[in-house]
Amino acid sequence: MDASFHRAIKAGLKNFVRNGWLSIATTSVIGLTLFITSILLGLLFVSSYVLGEIQDKISVSVYFKTNASQEKIDEVKKDLEIMPEVKKVEYTSRDDALMMLREKYQNNEVIVESLREIRENPLEASLSILVYDPSKYESIENKLIAGKYKDLISKMDYSDHRGEIERLNKIIKSIKKVGFLIILTLVAVSVLVTFNSIRLTMYTYRAEVEIMRLVGASNWFVRLPFITEGILYGLFAALLVSVCWYPLASYLAPFFVSSGLQLDLVELLNQNFIYVLGIEISGGVLMGAVSSFIAIRRYLRA
Amino acid sequence: MIEYRDVDKVYDKDLKALSNINIKIKPGEFVSIVGQSGTGKSTLLKLLTREEFPTAGRVIFYDIDLGELSKKELPFHRRRIGVIFQDFKLLPARTTYENVAFALEVSGKSSDEIKKNVPQILDIVGLGNKFNSYPRELSGGEQQRVAIARSLVHHPEVLIADEPTGNLDIINTWEIIDLLLKINKLGTTVVLATHDKETVDRISRRVIAIDDGRVIRDQEQGKYML
Numbered sequence: 469m470d471a472s473f474h475r476a477i478k479a480g481l482k483n484f485v486r487n488g489w490l491s492i493a494t495t496s497v498i499g500l501t502l503f504i505t506s507i508l509l510g511l512l513f514v515s516s517y518v519l520g521e522i523q524d525k526i527s528v529s530v531y532f533k534t535n536a537s538q539e540k541i542d543e544v545k546k547d548l549e550i551m552p553e554v555k556k557v558e559y560t561s562r563d564d565a566l567m568m569l570r571e572k573y574q575n576n577e578v579i580v581e582s583l584r585e586i587r588e589n590p591l592e593a594s595l596s597i598l599v600y601d602p603s604k605y606e607s608i609e610n611k612l613i614a615g616k617y618k619d620l621i622s623k624m625d626y627s628d629h630r631g632e633i634e635r636l637n638k639i640i641k642s643i644k645k646v647g648f649l650i651i652l653t654l655v656a657v658s659v660l661v662t663f664n665s666i667r668l669t670m671y672t673y674r675a676e677v678e679i680m681r682l683v684g685a686s687n688w689f690v691r692l693p694f695i696t697e698g699i700l701y702g703l704f705a706a707l708l709v710s711v712c713w714y715p716l717a718s719y720l721a722p723f724f725v726s727s728g729l730q731l732d733l734v735e736l737l738n739q740n741f742i743y744v745l746g747i748e749i750s751g752g753v754l755m756g757a758v759s760s761f762i763a764i765r766r767y768l769r770a
Numbered sequence: 771m772i773e774y775r776d777v778d779k780v781y782d783k784d785l786k787a788l789s790n791i792n793i794k795i796k797p798g799e800f801v802s803i804v805g806q807s808g809t810g811k812s813t814l815l816k817l818l819t820r821e822e823f824p825t826a827g828r829v830i831f832y833d834i835d836l837g838e839l840s841k842k843e844l845p846f847h848r849r850r851i852g853v854i855f856q857d858f859k860l861l862p863a864r865t866t867y868e869n870v871a872f873a874l875e876v877s878g879k880s881s882d883e884i885k886k887n888v889p890q891i892l893d894i895v896g897l898g899n900k901f902n903s904y905p906r907e908l909s910g911g912e913q914q915r916v917a918i919a920r921s922l923v924h925h926p927e928v929l930i931a932d933e934p935t936g937n938l939d940i941i942n943t944w945e946i947i948d949l950l951l952k953i954n955k956l957g958t959t960v961v962l963a964t965h966d967k968e969t970v971d972r973i974s975r976r977v978i979a980i981d982d983g984r985v986i987r988d989q990e991q992g993k994y995m996l
Contacts, residue, residue, distance in 0.1 A: 475875045486863045679859050682819065683920065684849035685876040687841075 472689055480696025490669055491701065497665045499705035501658030502752055506709060506744075508651045515647070517731060519640045524598065526636070527558075528605050529625050530612060531592040534562070536620040544617055545595055553604040558596045565591040592622055603634075659755060666698060666759040670767065677767040687768050691761065698760030702752030709752075710745045713737055771796060772818065772928065772959070777827035779813050779983075787813040788983045791827070795961065797927070800954045802970045803963045804994050805980035811963040814980070815930050818961070819851055820844060832927065849877050852921025852929040852958075856936035858913045860905040860920075866892065867901040870920045877924055887923055895919045895949060911942030918949060928959040935966060943969060967994040 484491050532541055541559070548557045560568075566589050573579040599605060609624055673694065680690045717733040724731050737744065772795040779788040787810045795801055803811050816822040817829045820836050829836045831847070839847055860869050867888055874884045892898055895915040905913055914934055921929055931950060935943040947969055954960045964970060970977055970993065977992030978985060987995065 471880065472875070472878050483863065675859070676861055676863075679861055680872075680876065681845075682848060682853055682859070683873040683876050684845045684847075684924075686845045689845075689876055 473692065476689055476692030477696050480693035480700065483693055484697050484700045487669075490672070491697075494665050494669055495701045495704045495708070498662050498701050498752055498755055499708045501655075501662050501755065502705055502709045502748055503712065504658055505651070505655050505751070506713075506748065508647070508654060512644075512647045512651065514731070515643055516640075519636075519643070522636065527596045527598045528608070529594045529596045531594045531622045531624070532620050533622045534592055536593065540617075540620055541593055541595070544612070544620065547617075548595065548597060548608070551608070553599050553601060554597060554608070555600050556598040558598075560594045560596065562589050562591050562593045565589075565594065662755050663759040663762070666701070666756070667763040669697075670694060670760065670763040673764075674767050677764070681768075690768060691764055694760045694764045695757050698756035698758075699753050700756070702754065702756030703749060705756075706745070706748035706752035710741075710748050713741075713744060771830070771832060772961075773828075773830040774814075774817070775828045775830065777817065777824045777829060779810070779817070779822065780825045786983055788824075791983075791985060793978060793985065793988070795959065797959055798954070798957055800951065800960045800973065800975040801962065802973060802975060802977045802992075803961065803980060804965060804967075804970055804977055805996065806965055809980045810983040811965075811980060812932055815853075815932050815961065815963055818928070818930060819848060819853060845876075849873075849924055850927050852918075852924075852926040854914065854917045854921050854929070854931045854934045856933040858905070858910075858917045858937075860913055860916055862905050865902050865904055866897060866908070866916050869905070869916055870923050873920045873923050879924075888919075891919045891923045892916075894922075909942070910938050911945060914938065914942070914946050915949065918946070918953075922953060922958070926958065928961065929953060931960065931962045931964075933964055934962070935964065935969060944972075947973060970994040 530544070532544075545557050545559055548554050566583075569591065570580070570583065597605075597608060599608065612618070612621060612624065677690055714734070714737065717737045721733040724733060772793075774791045774793040777788055777791040778786070780786050791814065803814060805811050813822060817824055817836070818831065820839060823837060832850075834847070836847070861872065864872065870888045870892060871884050874887060879887075889898070889901070892901065895918050897912060897915055897919065900908065900912065903912075905916070908916065914937075918929075918934075929950070934950070935946050938946060943966070950960050950962065951973065962973075974991050974993075976990050977987070977994065979987040979992075979994075979996055981996060
């Protein structure tokens with residue numbers, strides 16, 4: 469069995485080299501499949517990343533009346549922090565708010581002048597709340613305004629963003645849903661194309677399979693070279709696609725930077741290249757091997 | 771001993787390929803099966819390689835009922851039989867040497883055995899100088915000789931030749947037939963199916979004539995007569 473196994477693998481390697489054009493064509497089809505799938509997965513990843521970034525930038529601020537004591541505000545903060553849907557609560561004191569305002573408008577004479585005129589700090593302390601799921605803002609708002617703290621709170625600026633938050637929420641959900649549907653469809657289509665192109669390859673081998681069986685080759689001896697060939701298609705396709713990632717990432721990286729996203733594609737690829745390569749190779753090899761196995765089956769009957 | 775016992779073969783409802791075949795072939799015999807195209811010669815041979823099952827009756831190959839062979843045993847059965855065809859059926863992507871070696875690789879022979887046996891058998895069929903040629907680089911006669919070498923290399927008990935000279939000119943035909951006779955002389959049973967009258971008459975061995983799926987004549991040292 470050992471010698472046969474070795475020989476079958478070798479035969480597969482030889483077939484791969486000898487059928488140069490057929491090998492290139494089949495490898496390309498698998499490569500394209502992998503590429504399309506990876507691009508789509510990448511898009512899904514980037515879009516969830518971008519949406520996450522945007523989500524992080526949306527927060528709701530609760531403003532406290534100027535007479536609210538520090539203890540009370542701390543209590544509210546603590547209460548918020550133990551809520552499971554709350555990701556982060558940031559406190560801005562009245563002084564901090566004033567400082568930030570001054571800094572922001574340091575070149576604006578009118579504002580600087582009016583602040584000096586008022587003397588007293590007109591700003592309110594605030595808590596900026598970040599949640600995991602934007603749809604939860606409303607329930608937080610209800611809790612705060614209807615609950616025991618309602619006398620402390622002067623306003624929440626959730627209402628101002630309500631439209632945007634809800635819209636964003638919808639967009640995120642539909643992108644995830646539609647994205648997955650598109651990916652599934654395309655992957656199914658590509659797998660079918662791959663399977664068919666390997667089936668065509670096997671079709672050209674049907675005479676060979678007949679001969680192999682006539683000289684007394686066991687089914688596994690017939691199968692192994694073809695499965696080896698399928699694995700090689702997948703392997704080369706995966707390597708090819710993986711190599712393409714770097715130029716693509718370097719090409720796209722500037723667009724991400726210019727749109728203000730903190731996402732260095734090349735660095736990201738560097739860090740995850742082993743995983744990317746692993747996934748591509750397993751995907752390609754699996755696709756090649758399984759397609760070959762199924763395609764050769766019909767010639768092994770009887 | 772090969773034996774067909776009351777064998778019928780029906781492909782479709784109306785297409786009866788063989789009916790009531792009773793033949794015994796002794797070890798070491800040279801048997802020509804003659805008849806026009808489509809009379810069931812190939813079917814008869816395919817029953818031996820178990821490419822086909824009989825619809826009724828039994829085919830016995832050296833005490834084994836071929837109908838009872840399991841899927842696992844089938845490859846081993848086929849290694850006991852060498853087969854050559856009109857269209858040679860060589861592996862186009864392999865050289866002469868590799869085509870012949872393939873039959874041994876399949877049966878799990880060691881590399882040493884292969885290196886020893888393949889050149890020997892290629893010498894016997896007269897292709898000692900064509901080891902590295904691909905089938906497309908060989909003439910029809912040479913290709914058939916590669917096929918014969920391949921069918922013989924694992925020393926089968928029986929050599930089945932299905933119209934082996936159908937694609938060859940007269941000279942090549944004689945050479946192939948002479949080779950088959952020589953192989954038979956060395957002890958291998960040869961079953962030759964042909965519709966070539968001259969060839970059969972020249973061989974002058976046992977002839978079984980088939981017409982419309984039935985044995986119509988079975989003669990020692992026969993001639994081609996239908």
